[in-house]
Amino acid sequence: MSRGGPHRDGGPAGPGSPGPITTDRERRAARGWRDSVRQYALEVRGSVRGGERGPLLVLAGLLVIWIVFQGLDDKFLSPRNLSNLSVDIVGTGLVAVGIVFVLLIREIDLSVGSVSGLAGAAFAVLNVNHGVPEWLAVIVAVATGTAVGAFHGFFHAWLGVPAFVVTLAGLLIWNGLTLYLLGASGTINIDEEGLVASLTSRHFGNDLVAYAVAALGTAGYFLAAHRRRSRHRAAGMPYRTEGDIGMRTGLLAVVAFAGAHTLNRFQGLPLALLIFLVVLVVSDYLLRRTRYGRRVYAVGGGVEAARRAGIGVERVRVAMFMVSGTLAAFGGLFVASGLTSASPTTARAAGSGMLLINAIAAAVIGGTSLFGGRGSPWSVLLGVVVIQSIASGMGLLGVQDAVQFMITGGVLLAAVAADALSRRAQARRGRP
């Protein structure tokens, strides 16, 4: 899923992107899942040696985390806890998707935590204190994030201020603005039956919904892979074997239906998770399949080359900070929804950097590089599940905040260290 993903074409080439495609005609003839498995194993081994962190390593790490927490508390893998986990990842996950857009152009946005807090507060103040209709308050809150992103982008791209300074200033400014907005009213409770509350509380009780989404996702993947295969074949280019596509689709189906089944054993598919998946699919498609997305990767992979190719580097930069601000604000509404309130305490928490660190860690753990040009929104899914699993497990065990801070910081450090190491290993092999 990470690093340019499993697809052969489209998107920037990840290292090892020749992937499991057999260019050799004879091997192509030898189809079947056995070969696919063997080939995939070889690919993983090669990429690990080449210094690439495949998603399999992260999956293995996740497995260890789950087993440890399940051993410590047997409620950890209960449908209830997993279902809650799938809702709790969404706020951080959306913020992290925004971070991916910025990391891809080799920049950073340190203000996302504050911006998400600002959006929650703006919504609450407008809707509860001023009686603005919910839908309008939501739009204004999200647009606030967009505007804040444009503001950061302007300072960075047009005035040339380094992004980390602009957004560090933003971290304080927007947190201050949030506290100022809430200052008069203190804690604002949002309508528990309303639109924003339902973002995290609504579940599709009908079992069929979760299964239908699982089936749709699997079928969509299969059809896309199959279509790509036929086009490549028709053009006389290397293509995936039937067995390979079958195996991938099978794996996806197992994960999707097992997930749906687990969710249905609690309250059904959460609306939040559905929204998150849609955001992931759309942003991944945008970045890796469209002309615009190619520009984003180009800016991250070589500013000078991008500029010479006529790409408006400054515009792309501003746009990426706008995306990041927008998604931070959108994620902030999910955070507010989960708390069903906006308060100075939560605002301070938003500015404290916990959400920011979790979001960056989620993006980097999943395989998006801090060094620009590598990664994809899908990387967030895996990363945020890891991060939220740790948080949820520590919560279940009643680990105190002080220790949680140290562990979360340590996880971020480990993730970026792995990123830096893999980059060095690739540099040794003549890769970026």
Place this chain on the structure above:
Amino acid sequence: MSEVVPVAHPPVLALRGITKRFGGVQALVDVDLRVRAGEVVALAGDNGAGKSTLVKVISGVSPADRGVIEWEGRLVQIKRPHDAHALGIATVYQDLAMCDNLDVVGNLFLGREIDRVGVLDEVEMERRARDLMRALSIRIPDVRVPVAALSAGQRQAVAISRSLMGAPKVLLLDEPTAALGVEQTSHLLDLIEEVRDRGMAIILISHNMGDIKAVADRVAVLRLGRNNGLFDVSTVTQEQIISSVTGAADNAVAHRSKGDEEAWP
């Protein structure tokens, strides 16, 4: 020198009085240069003479402060890379700047991707990339590897293929052979002759007298940002070029540039 210039063909590209400064550095002063279709003009000069700066002026990456550019006899403005590209000027830069994270196809088509309503047509781009590589007899093992994994020669080949993609009329090559081995260099020189014979005008920057002698028709020398001689390669000696480059022939500059002015009314 006027006799070596066939007057019948107007130059496809002519620069006059190009001046450019970076802060306190006068990178180019009143530089003239012209090139005709089907001709290779070598641009020689010591390090820092202003060759790369001149290339960037022509390619629109960093426009001149002063001076005029004529394209096929009419005055044009080249303010952005897009302007140069639209005229039919293609450039291979000295630093071969590429997007290391993108594969060969991605770099070849960067900025002019083939798409259907914004969605990339990867199959078509890959097909054309392979065709182009085959036509230029460039051997790249896999057009889907990231360019960071390529050797210097392969990167050079990708950069040149990229520049030739839009069927340009003028090709600017900034020290294309600097990083190449013997065989790759001779392959590149063959390639230059081939595109020249197709009627393309080529400006070739090189420090290598052997390369200049092998493919160039004329050689223009820059020294400290100024024109310092224009020679017909078939009659000039290597020593003459070198002394013009190093400034040993500074005494001759006066009447050389006079001669140039006669050649370039």
